[in-house]
């Protein structure tokens with residue numbers, strides 16, 4: 001398969017790209033970091049100009065069969081996820097919306113011209129279980145939860161549009177499971193024994209699910225094993 005991995009310097013993104021290459025898939029990557037090459041685009045997907053940059057990069061490489069969009073943010077600098085309402089700031093909410101939602105939108109906009117009746121696509125946006133409104137029994141983490149809920153709605157919309165435009169396409173959001181990366185690092189002490197997964201384990205699981213994606217998962221939020229999480 002020809003697979004595009006965005007956010008390829010991240011813990012899960014890098015592991016997915018490595019595993020796909022090891023499996024013999026043809027992998028294109030996008031990240032803010034690294035050396036530009038025939039298979040790697042250096043670009044910040046939160047910026048509007050990324051739509052043009054990605055379109056140009058993909059133009060002479062033909063349509064991709066599948067996409068993993070692995071960009072996301074939970075904490076950064078002095079900002080940790082909010083424990084209560086009064087910790088919620090517009091700056092941090094906007095930063096979450098930018099990285100957790102807008103970067104996925106820019107990538108989809110860049111790829112949209114390639115998605116056709118003759119070229120359906122499998123699209124996986126890494127989201128999070130805490131973005132499920134139904135599953136939220138704990139509260140807190142306002143910006144992250146709200147931005148992931150918005151991402152989930154984007155994915156449902158995109159699935160409807162691309163399902164009509166390119167039947168056979170499967171568009172999903174997916175919770176990767178708590179994985180040992182920089183993103184989860186400050187919270188790992190609270191993770192139940194055996195529930196913190198290695199990057200390699202997560203990458204292998206997500207790839208297995210992606211390769212088997214079918215109409216029944218289209219437009220859904222999936223758990224790492226491919227089962228459906230209610231929105």
Ligand SMILES: NC(=O)c1ccc[n+]([C@@H]2O[C@H](COP(=O)([O-])OP(=O)(O)OC[C@H]3O[C@@H](n4cnc5c(N)ncnc54)[C@H](OP(=O)(O)O)[C@@H]3O)[C@@H](O)[C@H]2O)c1
Pocket residue numbers: 006007008009010011012013030031032033044045046070071072073074099103126127128129175176177178179180181182183184
């Ligand atoms: N790790 C977990 O336990 C866990 C659990 C649930 C959901 N997730 C989701 O899984 C995805 C991957 O997470 P991860 O654990 O691999 O996190 P990570 O190691 O922090 O990687 C996230 C990637 O997102 C992009 N990114 C982050 N901040 C950015 C910014 N300010 N501007 C532009 N791009 C930015 C970067 O891509 P580049 O550096 O390549 O540009 C970064 O490498 C995220 O969407 C996350 O929400 C992770």
